[in-house]
Amino acid sequence: MRVVIIGGSHAGIACAESLRQNGYDGQITIIERLGGLPLERPPLSKAFLAADPDDESRFALRNKDWYANHDITLKTGVEVAAIDAGSRSVSLADGEALSYDRLVLATGATPRRLGGLDAMSGVYELRHPEDARSIRDAATNAASAVIVGGGYIGLEVAASLTKTGVNVAVFEAADRLLARVASPPISDFFTTLHSDAGVDLHIGSHVADFINDKGAFAGVTTANGKTLSADMLVVGIGVAPETGLAEMAGCAIGNGILVGSDMATNVDGIYAIGDGALVQTDGTDAIGGEAAVHIGAGIRIESVHNAQDSGERAAAAINGHAPPSRQAPWFWSEQYDARLQSAGLVPPPDDDTVFVRRPGKRETGFSVWSLKGGMLYAVEAVRDPAGYMLGKTCLERGLTPDAAQLADPAFDLKAFVAG
Numbered sequence: 001m002r003v004v005i006i007g008g009s010h011a012g013i014a015c016a017e018s019l020r021q022n023g024y025d026g027q028i029t030i031i032e033r034l035g036g037l038p039l040e041r042p043p044l045s046k047a048f049l050a051a052d053p054d055d056e057s058r059f060a061l062r063n064k065d066w067y068a069n070h071d072i073t074l075k076t077g078v079e080v081a082a083i084d085a086g087s088r089s090v091s092l093a094d095g096e097a098l099s100y101d102r103l104v105l106a107t108g109a110t111p112r113r114l115g116g117l118d119a120m121s122g123v124y125e126l127r128h129p130e131d132a133r134s135i136r137d138a139a140t141n142a143a144s145a146v147i148v149g150g151g152y153i154g155l156e157v158a159a160s161l162t163k164t165g166v167n168v169a170v171f172e173a174a175d176r177l178l179a180r181v182a183s184p185p186i187s188d189f190f191t192t193l194h195s196d197a198g199v200d201l202h203i204g205s206h207v208a209d210f211i212n213d214k215g216a217f218a219g220v221t222t223a224n225g226k227t228l229s230a231d232m233l234v235v236g237i238g239v240a241p242e243t244g245l246a247e248m249a250g251c252a253i254g255n256g257i258l259v260g261s262d263m264a265t266n267v268d269g270i271y272a273i274g275d276g277a278l279v280q281t282d283g284t285d286a287i288g289g290e291a292a293v294h295i296g297a298g299i300r301i302e303s304v305h306n307a308q309d310s311g312e313r314a315a316a317a318i319n320g321h322a323p324p325s326r327q328a329p330w331f332w333s334e335q336y337d338a339r340l341q342s343a344g345l346v347p348p349p350d351d352d353t354v355f356v357r358r359p360g361k362r363e364t365g366f367s368v369w370s371l372k373g374g375m376l377y378a379v380e381a382v383r384d385p386a387g388y389m390l391g392k393t394c395l396e397r398g399l400t401p402d403a404a405q406l407a408d409p410a411f412d413l414k415a416f417v418a419g
């Protein structure tokens with residue numbers, strides 16, 4: 001039996017590892033279009049941007065011996081060009097064809113682009129190590145940068161560049177930073193953090209025009225007609241799932257490759273995992289208790305935890321094992337000296353939702369608890385690992401502390417969780 005995995009990043013490698021841990025002893029081949037040893041993605045907007053270019057091996061997802069030690073064939077620098085689901089084979093761009101018994105699509109997602117910038121130098125996106133290298137190189141000669149997009153990646157890059165002495169301006173079209181993923185109190189916290197660090201924030205503001213100086217990015221014009229000169233532009237406006245190969249194979253597609261809770265697509269023998277997979281479940285096998293419904297029907301999560309978890313789920317299905325138990329989805333971000341940890345999925349603000357701020361143990365630490373319809377949906381903790389752990393446990397056990405109790409620093413949350 002042979003398992004072929006397309007994509008050698010967080011999800012693909014987690015799946016290969018889990019197959020071996022589950023006792024699978026057939027062939028495993030990972031095909032990755034980028035060259036070199038696969039590297040972790042989260043540091044690319046954080047420590048990697050300040051790291052010594054000769055010391056990248058510390059960011060490797062696995063060290064180079066790991067693949068041979070686990071009898072996993074890693075083919076890098078070659079793209080899968082086509083899938084023939086009928087004959088169960090994939091064709092590589094270099095002409096090689098490989099047959100498979102099970103195929104795992106771990107092809108991730110691609111940054112969305114702004115129109116009209118393709119021909120301009122000095123414009124960057126950030127998904128892969130080569131993108132981060134380009135940003136790092138550009139930043140060494142730049143005095144100023146514009147970032148379009150006030151999501152996690154845009155803000156992490158803003159913090160990293162600011163720390164190296166670059167003057168940064170951030171443009172976010174929504175009415176708050178992190179609007180798609182974080183609660184309003186967390187948006188407020190990061191707004192203050194960046195303002196205090198000297199970042200020029202343009203919230204609720206579009207870039208009206210990009211200034212092109214002889215083919216190079218030279219700055220932007222703001223919606224109210226001001227000109228802002230800058231040496232480089234980073235675009236961080238979200239990603240689109242990679243679905244091309246899946247479509248070619250006959251897989252059903254929505255805003256991602258459609259899979260069930262076992263990560264199987266509608267095409268026999270083909271699985272999809274990681275950022276590209278859109279999971280459709282009835283919620284009954286989701287995280288414990290009532291909180292199950294929150295990650296119920298139709299969800300595509302972009303995080304390391306989801307990449308790992310979905311890889312393990314596909315591996316269990318391929319091996320015919322029971323799936324791993326559910327954890328609340330978790331995520332982290334690092335900006336300046338602040339570490340955010342979140343668990344669950346933050347609901348969009350509405351009349352039915354309250355966001356309760358709870359002080360942490362440390363003076364500058366706190367957590368924000370999102371309750372919707374009286375039920376806990378998410379916990380976001382800044383400089384407060386204990387608050388995060390307690391919140392994650394509540395989510396996994398289906399426990400919802402009372403809003404007034406949560407806001408009260410004297411309330412013994414630990415005892416509440418212990419039951």
Ligand SMILES: Cc1cc2nc3c(=O)[nH]c(=O)nc-3n(C[C@H](O)[C@H](O)[C@H](O)COP(=O)(O)OP(=O)(O)OC[C@H]3O[C@@H](n4cnc5c(N)ncnc54)[C@H](O)[C@@H]3O)c2cc1C
Nearest residue numbers: 007009010011033041042079080107108274275302303304
């Ligand atoms: C800068 C940055 C910072 C992040 N920070 C955090 C963080 O702090 N916390 C967190 O939880 N998450 C973070 N994330 C998100 C996290 O890294 C992603 O959720 C994770 O990488 C998803 O893994 P994946 O394997 O599904 O996809 P990807 O990492 O996108 O990998 C997909 C791989 O498939 C390969 N591929 C695609 N098509 C083909 C083909 N046809 N043939 C061969 N290979 C192909 C691609 O080259 C790529 O290497 C960050 C992401 C980025 C980019």
